[in-house]
Structure formats: structure tokens, C-alpha cells
Amino acid sequence: MSTECWKCGKKAVIHRKYEGKSWCSDHFAEQFESLIKETINKEDLFNSNEKICVALSGGMDSSALLFFLSKLFKNWRNAELVALTVDEGIKGYRDESIEIARELCDDLGVKLHVSSFEDAFGKTLDDIMKDKKHGCTYCGVLRRWLLNKKSRELGADKLATAHNLDDELQSIFMNYLKGDMKRMVRLGAKPAIVEDEKFVPRVKPFRNTPEKEIALYGRIRNLELHQTECPYVENSLRFDVRDFLNEMETKRPSTKFTALRAFDKLLPSLRKKYSSEDVSVDNCDECGEITSGRVCKTCKLLEKI
Ligand SMILES: [Zn+2]
Ligand SMILES: [Zn+2]
Incomplete structure (x- = not known):
């Protein structure tokens, strides 16, 4: 491994095995940004007059x-950016990340909106977890529901999430x-989930970018x-899959990129097959949000609490 940047000879901060090149911090950051722009252009993620809501968790990916x-x-000039943080109500965990989110938004001059489980559902995740044992399931469903509803209320054209290459590949497997x-x-x-005025389309600009590089x-x-x-x-399936993929990448550099590209070749056919089968979009009887059934998953979960 070279310890010098292949472009300028300065001290390298990263050696990409999959590429066989080392990069200094300046050239890495510059190239990182141009790769994300490439994804944005190629996939046509944003229009210049849109209002974009970023789902901000206070973690590194969404801050970046x-x-x-x-x-x-x-x-x-005509694009607008807002940030949205979901406060699940997890004592000692969420408070600190909201503080980080707030500081970052202040620095960047971006308006931050915080939406809490307590306001939306009358209960914090801590309350929900007192007698249930489905943390991640509950949390994920409720969070997606809230992100969609709030970003729509904020008038956002798109909801940008920080899913990276590792997240994406784990989901695929x-x-x-x-x-x-x-x-x-x-x-x-640019996932094709549903087309409905109540649904804010998602975009994932980091989707082709490894977590480590973010x-x-x-x-x-x-x-x-x-x-x-x-x-x-x-200790979920996701962790087993993550460990497996990391091991493969260590043994055979560029496995992750290859696997993602292979999936991208399948994706158009999958979309064709399943979008025609799944057109029944309705409004939930309970909350009025979109659902494929009569009652949405969020309301079904809330009933069980
Ligand atoms: Zn350099
Ligand atoms: Zn509902």
C-alpha cells in the first residue's frame, strides 16, 4: 500500500483496495464530492427548484x-433545504444527537424541524419498549410514517436519506x-415505492458510497x-449480513461494488414485475396516511401497544 497520494504525493489518508489508489485528505474529499454529484446527475435525484428535506439523525452519515x-x-438559487429529526424519545441517546443536529444546522444556516414520537403517537419509544420487545421493528415503521407525514407538511418535494452502499447491499441480501x-x-x-400525492419521494445520494468513506x-x-x-x-439478520459482506470485501476487494452493480441490472425488471402487481394505494382508515391495505402498518402496531 502506498502512503502517498497518487495525485500530489502528500500523505495519504485512505488506500482504496478496490481501486488500488491512495488519496490525501484534500483530493479524497474533492473526489468524494464529485462522485456524489455524479450519482445525483445520473439518477436525476433533484431539480434546481425543489424543496428538499434531509432526514437528520445526528449520526455521521446524515450529518455528512x-x-x-x-x-x-x-x-x-431556487433549491431549498430543510432538516428533519425524529425524536423517538430514548433517554440518554437521542438528546445528545439532537444537540449535534441543532449545532450543525445552526452552522449551515439550515432550518431544523424536530418531530417526536410522543407528540405523534402519545408515547415515547422508551414507553413502547417497557412491555414490548420489538425495538427496531416498531421504531423503523413509526419513524418512516412520521418522516413522510412531516416532510409532506413541510412542503418538501423530496425526502433525502443518508443510506449508503453498505446499508443498501445489506438490504439487498x-x-x-x-x-x-x-x-x-x-x-x-431513487426508489420507486408508490406514486401518490401523500407520499414524499425518497432519494439516496450516498447510495453508491461506502460507509467508511462517508x-x-x-x-x-x-x-x-x-x-x-x-x-x-x-442482534439482527442485518448484522450477520453486514459481517459477511465485510469479510468478503476484505478477502476480495471490490466485491461490494460488483454485487451492487449486479443488483442494479436486476432492478428495472423487478420494478416492472412488481409495480404492476402493487397498484392498490389507499388511505388508512385510522390515520388517513397511505397504505396498501385498509389500515396502515403504523396503526396496526400502535393498536398492539
Ligand atoms: Zn493529494
Ligand atoms: Zn394508519
């Missing part, structure tokens, strides 16, 4: 995304292992990292 987009949008092909249409930088970019840009792990995190 907000930082990057605020930089990019400086040149787009998890869906394979569970045999859930239909769910795969939710993947991609963390490095964040450190180079001096972003603060919220390091505590969520207390309700489960």
Missing part, C-alpha cells in the same frame, strides 16, 4: 449528507435471504459524530 447538500445547493423480492423495488438511489469525509470536514449506539439495537 446535510453538509454536502448545503454546499451543493449554494449554487442552486436480507431480502434475498428472506425471499422478499417485492420489497427490493424500494431499493436504488465517515472519513465527515472527519475531514470536521463534523461531530454521535457515537453512542441505540440501546434498543437488536
Whole structure:
């Protein structure tokens, strides 16, 4: 491994095995940003007159995304950026990350909106977890519901999330292992979920970017990292898949990129097959949000609490 940047000879901060090149911090950050722009252009993620809501958790990925987009949008006069943080109500965990989110938004001049489980559902995640043992399931469903509703109320044209290459690939493999092909249409930088006025389309600008490189970019840009792990995190299938993929990548560099590109070749066919089967979009009888059944998943879960 070379310890010098292949472009300028300065001290390298990263050696990409999959590429065989080392990069100094300046050239890495520059190239990182141009790769994200490439994804944004190629996948046509934003229009210059849109209002974009960034789902901001206070973790490194979403902080880096907000930082990057605020930089990019400086040149787009009519684009507007807002940030949305969901406060699940996890004592000792969420408070710190909301503080980080607030500081970052102040620095960048982006308006931050905080939406809490308590206001929306009358209960914090801590309350919900007192007698249930489905942390991540509950949390994920309720959070998605809230992000969609609030970003729509904020008038956002798109909801940008910080899903990275590792997240995406884990989801792909998890869906394979569970045999859930239909769910795969939710993947991609611009997922085709449903087209409905109540649904705010998602975009994932970091979707082709490895998690490690986002963390490095964040450190180079001096972003603060919220390091505590969520207390309700489960030893889930996702972790097994993550470990497997990391091991493969160590043994055979560029496995992750190859696997993602292979999936991208399948995606158009999957979308064709499943979008025609799944057109029944309705409003939930309970909450009025969109659902494929009579009652949405969020309301079904809330009933059980
Ligand atoms: Zn350099
Ligand atoms: Zn509902």
C-alpha cells in the first residue's frame, strides 16, 4: 500500500483496495464530492427548484449528507433545504444527537424541524419498549410514517436519506435471504415505492458510497459524530449480513461494488414485475396516511401497544 497520494504525493489518508489508489485528505474529499454529484446527475435525484428535506439523525452519515447538500445547493438559487429529526424519545441517546443536529444546522444556516414520537403517537419509544420487545421493528415503521407525514407538511418535494452502499447491499441480501423480492423495488438511489400525492419521494445520494468513506469525509470536514449506539439495537439478520459482506470485501476487494452493480441490472425488471402487481394505494382508515391495505402498518402496531 502506498502512503502517498497518487495525485500530489502528500500523505495519504485512505488506500482504496478496490481501486488500488491512495488519496490525501484534500483530493479524497474533492473526489468524494464529485462522485456524489455524479450519482445525483445520473439518477436525476433533484431539480434546481425543489424543496428538499434531509432526514437528520445526528449520526455521521446524515450529518455528512446535510453538509454536502448545503454546499451543493449554494449554487442552486431556487433549491431549498430543510432538516428533519425524529425524536423517538430514548433517554440518554437521542438528546445528545439532537444537540449535534441543532449545532450543525445552526452552522449551515439550515432550518431544523424536530418531530417526536410522543407528540405523534402519545408515547415515547422508551414507553413502547417497557412491555414490548420489538425495538427496531416498531421504531423503523413509526419513524418512516412520521418522516413522510412531516416532510409532506413541510412542503418538501423530496425526502433525502443518508443510506449508503453498505446499508443498501445489506438490504439487498436480507431480502434475498428472506425471499422478499417485492420489497427490493424500494431499493436504488431513487426508489420507486408508490406514486401518490401523500407520499414524499425518497432519494439516496450516498447510495453508491461506502460507509467508511462517508465517515472519513465527515472527519475531514470536521463534523461531530454521535457515537453512542441505540440501546434498543437488536442482534439482527442485518448484522450477520453486514459481517459477511465485510469479510468478503476484505478477502476480495471490490466485491461490494460488483454485487451492487449486479443488483442494479436486476432492478428495472423487478420494478416492472412488481409495480404492476402493487397498484392498490389507499388511505388508512385510522390515520388517513397511505397504505396498501385498509389500515396502515403504523396503526396496526400502535393498536398492539
Ligand atoms: Zn493529494
Ligand atoms: Zn394508519
